[in-house]
Amino acid sequence: MIDFTRRKKELNNLKDEKKLIIYENDNEEINGNYKPIKSYEIGPLTPRQTNQKAYKIRVDAASFQKNLPLPDHPCNGDEDLYPNKIGNFSKVMPHNELGEVNKGGYSIWIRALTTGNPEMFEDIPLGGVRKFANPQGAYAFDLEGPNSHHLTMPVAxxxxxxxxxxxxxxxxxxxxxxxxxxxxxxxxxxxxxxxxxxxxxxxxxxxxxxxxxxxxxxxxxxxxxxxxxxxxxxxxxxxxxxxxxxxxxxxxxxxxxxxxxxxxxxxxxxxxxxxxxxxxxxxxxxxxxxxxxxxxxxxxxxxxxxxxxxxxxxxxxxxxxxxxxxxxxxxxxxxxxxxxxxSAYVLDLIGKSARIALESAWxxxxxxxxxxxxxxxxxxxxxxxxxxxxxxxxxxxxxxxxxxxxxxxxxxxxxxxxxxxxxxxxxxxxxxxxxxxxxxxxxxxxxxxxxxxxxxxxxxxxxxxxxxxxxxxxxxxxxxxxxxxxxxxxxxxxxxxxxxxxxxxxxxxxxxxxxGIIHDFMKTYNENxxxxxxxxxxxxxxxx
Structure with missing residues (x-):
């Protein structure tokens, strides 16, 4: 039986260049020693070169997104125009008999959204049992494709x-x-x-x-x-x-x-x-x-x-x-x-892009x-x-x-x-x-x-x-x-x-x-x- 404690200690004592050794048979011990063989890696790039290439691609993609012009995020102005907030979403908060939202509750909601303070979201008053659907998802952003805050829309x-x-x-x-x-x-x-x-x-x-x-x-x-x-x-x-x-x-x-x-x-x-x-x-x-x-x-x-x-x-x-x-x-x-x-690739990208799109929508x-x-x-x-x-x-x-x-x-x-x-x-x-x-x-x-x-x-x-x-x-x-x-x-x-x-x-x-996601992935292919x-x-x- 393998003594994993001893094995770990042996590996930790090896110099870096010798840590690429693998064992031919983990269940066989010869004269108290394991029989090592060298592991060879083929390909046009060494592991270090691949690491550097990936790093450069990631930095370039991030720089590309960072250097895009920052868009404005205009809204239609209804929230400022109507003190009773009839032009804005207020579902699940308390409302009066006309269906107008409680102004104090709406103000708390706006303060929570403005600060992004997770604790403040717990103070938003509800009028019943239903809850908001993930408002803090609005702050999420991804590291592939455009930042969720970097896309804009026309006013509603x-x-x-x-x-x-x-x-x-x-x-x-x-x-x-x-x-x-x-x-x-x-x-x-x-x-x-x-x-x-x-x-x-x-x-x-x-x-x-x-x-x-x-x-x-x-x-x-x-x-x-x-x-x-x-x-x-x-x-x-x-x-x-x-x-x-x-x-x-x-x-x-x-x-x-x-x-x-x-x-x-x-x-x-x-x-x-x-x-x-x-x-x-x-x-x-x-x-x-x-x-x-x-x-x-x-x-x-x-x-x-x-x-x-x-x-x-x-x-x-x-x-x-x-x-x-x-x-x-x-x-x-x-x-x-x-x-x-x-198939594996396009199916993955479809699922990936769906969630990232929701971040931008939120x-x-x-x-x-x-x-x-x-x-x-x-x-x-x-x-x-x-x-x-x-x-x-x-x-x-x-x-x-x-x-x-x-x-x-x-x-x-x-x-x-x-x-x-x-x-x-x-x-x-x-x-x-x-x-x-x-x-x-x-x-x-x-x-x-x-x-x-x-x-x-x-x-x-x-x-x-x-x-x-x-x-x-x-x-x-x-x-x-x-x-x-x-x-x-x-x-x-x-x-x-x-x-x-x-x-x-x-x-x-x-x-x-x-x-944006496709653009970021373009430099990761080996194919012509x-x-x-x-x-x-x-x-x-x-x-x-």
Missing amino acids: PTFSSAWEASEMGEDYWRALTRDIPFADYDTNTLISEAASDMSQFSDYRGPKEDGEVTPGTIFRGNLEGDLIGPYISQFLCLDVPYGSKTLVQHYRTALPGKDYMTSYDEWLNIQNGGVPSELPEYDPQPRYIRDGRDLSEWVHGDFTYQSMLNACLILLGFGKKAMCSENPYICSKTQNGFVTFG FQKFLVHRRLRPEAFGGCVQNNLTGATSYPINSEILNCMAVSKVFERYGTYLLPMAYPEGSPTHPSYPAGHAAIAGAGVTMMKAFFNEDYIIPHPLVASADGLSVLPYTGTPLTVLGELNKLASNLSLGRDTAGVHWRSDGIEGLKIGEAVAI FKGFCLTKFDGTTIII
Whole structure:
């Protein structure tokens, strides 16, 4: 038996150059001595040279990030404009009967965010049992890619603007049409009414045809590929090759016609952080994602980068023909990629970029914008239209047809929510799902062929129990990745927990994170590699 105490003492007594000795057989002792053999290391660099190279790459990457111009972090000014903080996030803190946050409690929250003192966060008053979602994550930063505080965003729409009114109008219409199958949009009367009403908003920034919102554009994204083919991306529809099994993408869905937080008492309870009075109700039959309610539930129960993981596994399942042409192993006669430029590598980068993107989103959410959630704005609409308040809400939303239809159905003007608990307990701008999607989709654009045509595309049936062949315009990897990003970010709007601009700008934050990470890794490869080429969300092509 080996005497490990003696072995450790022997090794500690060796000179540095002799510590590269290994033992041929740890269980064999010859004449009281171990039989050593020399360990040789081959390669173009010695361990010391590799160490120095890695050090230089890290220093260069850090210097590059440090020397980038420092951006401004503008906000829309609502927090200073309204003493009652109606334009800002305050969920889970105590509120009065109008849903206005307790000013003292809000001041404590702001002081905690300003100082970053961990102990001060424990002094923030809560109105119920729910807690803030990781506000101290706003101070986190990573050592790969851009510093979370080094990315910026445009200001969010202001509380009183026509832009905000249009985004709220869209959320009301999404709530009213959650149970209409995407396959029926072209023929459904309520969808036609929604498109016509949305066309009346003076500052609506969703996609249009000839200046009008149509059944073919309503609720879709503005990215390349968003208006082509089925509403739902192929990456939320096709089977997923998951190791030794195949995952069929039919999921638990919520029962149709069931919305939440439509009574004022329940709305106020949720704003105070109370326990919902109702539990969610689910359809016992799994279904493919076929309508807004299904999509809302998918982005309710998914884990952080689930959709990105599934999409990447689908793309890897297409084989080499779906890889980008820049991949150094595409034409190799003797090698395949794995640790670099292969499945292990791209899957790791997708998970890595998702978390780093969330850091950047959390900084913006808590330390810059603190934008209110649509459900809170719905309470302001309710109070104005019942005469309890006269908040400076743009008249375009107060006169919106969807608001009247909500009142006819529920007896209040509150935004009907897809989840009993409403939104998460962190500010709205930007959307976390969008930031994750922006990062993951950008990583996949870098590693896969954007022009590759998706083979055997499918579309969910109107009842969601099956999928049917899609035979329309060919669907590309670029278009369907963009559509996946839009589905995930705007699907949260359909649930009532986000605004359209949350998703649009969240995608851009995630994209910037992914590009920064790729840039930092570029000098770590041994392969002959000229760089990544990808198409950004704004349609421009870049080479990294």
